[in-house]
Amino acid sequence: MKDKSIEIPKTTLLWMYEKMLTIRLFETQANREADAGKLLGMHSSIGQEAVPTGICSQLQSNDYVLGTHRSHHHCIAKGVELKSMMAELLGKATGTNKGKGGTMHIADINKGMLGANGVVGSNIPVATGVALSAKIKNTSQVTVVFFGDGASSQGSLHESMNLASIWDLPIIFVCENNRYAESTPYEYAVAGKSVADRAAGYKMPGISVDGQSAMDMYEVSKTAIERARKGKGPTLIEAKTYRYKGHFGADNPLTYRSEDEENYYKDRDCIERLKNYLLLNEITNQEKLDLIYEKSLTAVDEATAFANESPFPSSEELFSDVYVSYK
Amino acid sequence: MKDKSIEIPKTTLLWMYEKMLTIRLFETQANREADAGKLLGMHSSIGQEAVPTGICSQLQSNDYVLGTHRSHHHCIAKGVELKSMMAELLGKATGTNKGKGGTMHIADINKGMLGANGVVGSNIPVATGVALSAKIKNTSQVTVVFFGDGASSQGSLHESMNLASIWDLPIIFVCENNRYAESTPYEYAVAGKSVADRAAGYKMPGISVDGQSAMDMYEVSKTAIERARKGKGPTLIEAKTYRYKGHFGADNPLTYRSEDEENYYKDRDCIERLKNYLLLNEITNQEKLDLIYEKSLTAVDEATAFANESPFPSSEELFSDVYVSYK
């Protein structure tokens, strides 16, 4: 457990703490809504908060993020509003996607969140094209695409890494290696057992990092973002992380992993770790942290109330938005 | 130009010489048939004869080979008969595929040639499954799959290398890097400019070899075949080679490559090189080589006559072989 070797601004550290906490509280509440039958299951990101938080703390609002089936944390880290997110989960007209996309498809182009995607590996080429557009238009926007250890076995990743490398695209491929794809451990599915090692074949830096440390995530992504922003090309980051819950809905992860392993990661919880660091180094105090907690909780509660009070889409919505125009 | 560092049996050397010559004569004749309008174009393998010849000289007849759109040389090297091949090119009922598959789909399961395939990269997963069957049935059969430098950018290769590696499959991935995919040079399309380097990420040996030397091909494939046969897993071989003709039909390659480059390779012609070696080391003499030439030419001529005399498929053949059974 190494933490922080570069200077991180205090405001950023506190921003990261608040984000991670907000994600966790949001996810906890979203799970409750699911338990109440208001949505039929979701892929929880609890445990993985540090990964997008460390990166997004350095992104600009017009930079792009694309995600996966498990993307609530990506969305929140990139600044999507909790209200419209929670409303989307409940299938409400006020949701980010007007209730049409749901938990696996949250998108908010105004925040640079160009969408979660339910097909494993499917968003990687899309993200490559988003980065291409920035390159062609000569903006300095950076694109970050998240995917899982399981997704690393999809050909789409390899095709995209190759394209991004030959075209020097401003993109960062972030593999959230949470050790499992559903019940399949990455040690079984990933030949060579390292996703980061795949980068070398594409002449691209490939870095493995402790994804349970927001500060480590910050550090490696700083380099990658700078590289991308300067037009020097893509980077592959493999963030070693862990999902605390089952794969989806009520999945019981103990059928395929051990309590010891779970505890190992929970003992290194990303939120606890940053909190200890902040306190130990007197960057803040418990009182202030309590305030952040209150603030985050209030935001989640307000989002939940908003979502529950919002109307469902009208039945005409079934037919709209299929095309921009269709005569 | 290194040639031969291991002992190769004399009969094998002569076998390789004859095979390469036969391929070249066959392809030359097939091109003539195409020029006469009897088939509407083909992908010529002239120049690349050494690659499958060096490998197939060590395969058993029940080992498997799978190929690409440019596969006549693979077929001949694996022992498919010239007569039924030429007949297939002309769309005749006596063809390997009864005239239904044609130049891009030649297959002969009795010779272990499990098919050429017209979709770039498409046969790589199929070959992986063929190797899997040998592994599951516990035979010691080896599977060799050929593909181009262009095909190396398809996700199917990466998915298959990963599968083959985690399952230790008895398969050899052979990239015929002939520098171009249609008009696109591999230096442009392949990030890192080395296909062999892609192997490392999958924990698999990746070897680059002079594909214009049948003896070098023999040497590297010997190791790979032994590895596969012993159940130790896959190997990736990148054979540096060159196609003398255009991509397909009447394509003029000088629009995208230089005469200098063409001459560089023609000066290192695989057939000439083996011939010189055979003569220099007095393994054979010109007279015997002339006999081999005569024999090969006769075989090609007979195949051509056979093909031209054969009937086209009857019109009922349009409907047969779609299913084994369909009620």
Place this chain on the structure above:
Amino acid sequence: MRKISYIQAINESLKYEMNNDENVIIMGEDVAGGGDRDEKLDAWGGPMRLTKGLVKEFGRNRVKDTPISEAGFVGAGVGAAAAGLRPVVDLMYVSFYGVCADQITNNAAKIHYMFGGKVKVPLTIMTAMGVGGNKAAQHSETLYSIFTHFPGLKCIVPSNPYNAKGLMTSAIRDDDPVILFNNRQLMGLKPEYDVPENSYVIEIGKANIEKYGTDITLIGIGYTTYLCLEAAKVLESMGFSIEVIDLISLSPMDEETIIKSVQKTKKVIIVDEDYPRCSISADISALISEQAFDYLDAPPRRLNPPHTPVPYSKPLEKLYAPDKETIIKNAQILLE
């Protein structure tokens, strides 16, 4: 007779066939579960639990967890089949066809033909389809129509545990590539169906007349057969005589059973959960009009979802696919 669930029916067929023929293997994501670790063997038994218990009985060599590489492992299924095995490959949801369509339609479907009939591809693909899971546009499609489009593939859709078991067995024993479409709602139903313990086959290519009647023919496919039967009960209680055809096999399709029924009843409704354009319901409607034109009292009616992706929001999803009420309403219009 004992009653078992759809999932158990498929599972029994798989188990029997694996015992019966050592060439039968299973591949897919989490079909064993837990990867390669002894202590976690059979952690999942498939995303829908269709393969539960099989890895324990037949070992990892024959029940293989795969990485998430559908093009890779569906293609491997094609190759393994061409080389003599009888692989059953699990494509978790049919929408994922998109990453492996090449292997299904360019290789599995065409090899036998392209190779002049000299190579067989006895591959079975099983895949889940259908709305009702609140899973939105990428996890709720039906799509059997596009596979029916391709010559060389066989497409079958069970409608209950009984025919699921028999069809799975036939699929595995069939020498052609077969896709078996499992509807998610059928997999979720309570086990109300009598299913024999022994092994049996149901012929691929035959439709089944679930109920004989004379006033109208309802044609269902998988879950919509279930809906047609439910609707028929109500319609019969109103005094109508309803014939219900369970299509079962989309390719080959039992044209004769359809035509004969319609010649008798003179009215037909086709209930299909797939998108409406270029669909199996359009295919059937065209067939009927072309071949039973003079018998029809009214044009065939198709009930499909609208020409839209599947929505997430529950109330929208409920409106999306044809349901029992829609069938009843449309039948009443035709019967008046």
Place this chain on the structure above:
Amino acid sequence: MRKISYIQAINESLKYEMNNDENVIIMGEDVAGGGDRDEKLDAWGGPMRLTKGLVKEFGRNRVKDTPISEAGFVGAGVGAAAAGLRPVVDLMYVSFYGVCADQITNNAAKIHYMFGGKVKVPLTIMTAMGVGGNKAAQHSETLYSIFTHFPGLKCIVPSNPYNAKGLMTSAIRDDDPVILFNNRQLMGLKPEYDVPENSYVIEIGKANIEKYGTDITLIGIGYTTYLCLEAAKVLESMGFSIEVIDLISLSPMDEETIIKSVQKTKKVIIVDEDYPRCSISADISALISEQAFDYLDAPPRRLNPPHTPVPYSKPLEKLYAPDKETIIKNAQILLE
């Protein structure tokens, strides 16, 4: 007016649109050719030469050669479109859809809907289709039917250089994903068609009545429109009055033009080079029977290839797809 080829027509449209809107880019294998080397710039200009000259005019930044990674670069087209460009992506042959179907049907087609209408995907895919090249089962398919199946995609099929140019322009300007299907035989025809030099659009979603007549309606799609017109000449010389509809747009489809025509002629033949099952011809046939049932003198007739892959052997390939003679023969039967 000057006469140009189909290929030149597409090329002119691309050129005009690239001048017109700097967001238009082109990606595909060998669309420039020669990769990144100045001295070999524009070596190919596309496998069918559709993009010849464009890289020289607009530079490598906007005309991009790609590696052979259809999932990668079609997906990149989707992303670039979502981020504000108007990419034209060349999918060399439609059969290669199999390696990138996921990007087309799960992303391009669905993003606008799934994201609640807040993101647009103005992507154009152009692809070659059709028999006649002696290229066998993996390079001769038609397949527009399966894309028509998917809501969210627009599918258009030009039938001559004139509408090719106008449709390409409309496709690029359209805010939805559009697939333009270029028939290989049309691309090979001599330039016999008047094509204006200036830029113009042809509305997506409208069929065109190529010839008015009263005895029978022939519906063609792309190359089969050409065949229908050829057949119509012969049939007219026999004294029949033939109406020929060029369908042009499969999705959206101009149902009104079809129905009105059939209500007038009372007889219809649909000529389609795609596989017969769940095809656009079945779709049209069903539409006609359902909506113009009482007007029809005879059931609609569909002319398709048989339910088989495309054969290689020339004489078999010649028998495979409907040709002029088949159309004439079938029309005569209906007209008697």
